[in-house]
Amino acid sequence: MFPTYELLRQGNMPQSKSLLGQMLNDSLGDGKPGTVREQKIDGSTLPEFDVVQRYLGAAGVGMETVPEGWYIAGVALPRDGRGDAVAREPSDTVGR
Numbered sequence: 001m002f003p004t005y006e007l008l009r010q011g012n013m014p015q016s017k018s019l020l021g022q023m024l025n026d027s028l029g030d031g032k033p034g035t036v037r038e039q040k041i042d043g044s045t046l047p048e049f050d051v052v053q054r055y056l057g058a059a060g061v062g063m064e065t066v067p068e069g070w071y072i073a074g075v076a077l078p079r080d081g082r083g084d085a086v087a088r089e090p091s092d093t094v095g096r
Contacts, residue, residue, distance in 0.1 A: 001056055002049050009043040019063075 004020060007013045013021060014029075014037045029037035046052075059076040 001053075005046075005049050005052075008039075008041065009046045009049075011039050011043055013041075013043070014039050 004013070004016070004018065007016050007021070014025060016022075016024075025037055028040065029035060057076055057079045059074065061072065061074040063073075064071045
């Protein structure tokens with residue numbers, strides 16, 4: 001999360017080679033191969049990552065190409081009252 005946030009703050013997100021960066025470039029760019037899109041958000045006004053980190057939870061996304069297209073699944077862990085990401089124990093009351 002930190003590298004993506006810093007790329008956004010520095011105005012360099014269009015040059016990102018990450019999956020998110022490539023998806024943004026494909027969807028927001030002009031569609032011409034080899035061109036770099038203009039960043040739409042002025043990231044220079046964003047606070048340091050340490051300030052916003054507590055509001056961002058742990059999350060992940062997976063993607064697989066299938067004959068019908070793509071299968072995309074994501075997960076986000078719940079946060080406790082302090083804003084920290086936590087995992088919960090499985091419930092043993094299911095089916096009772």
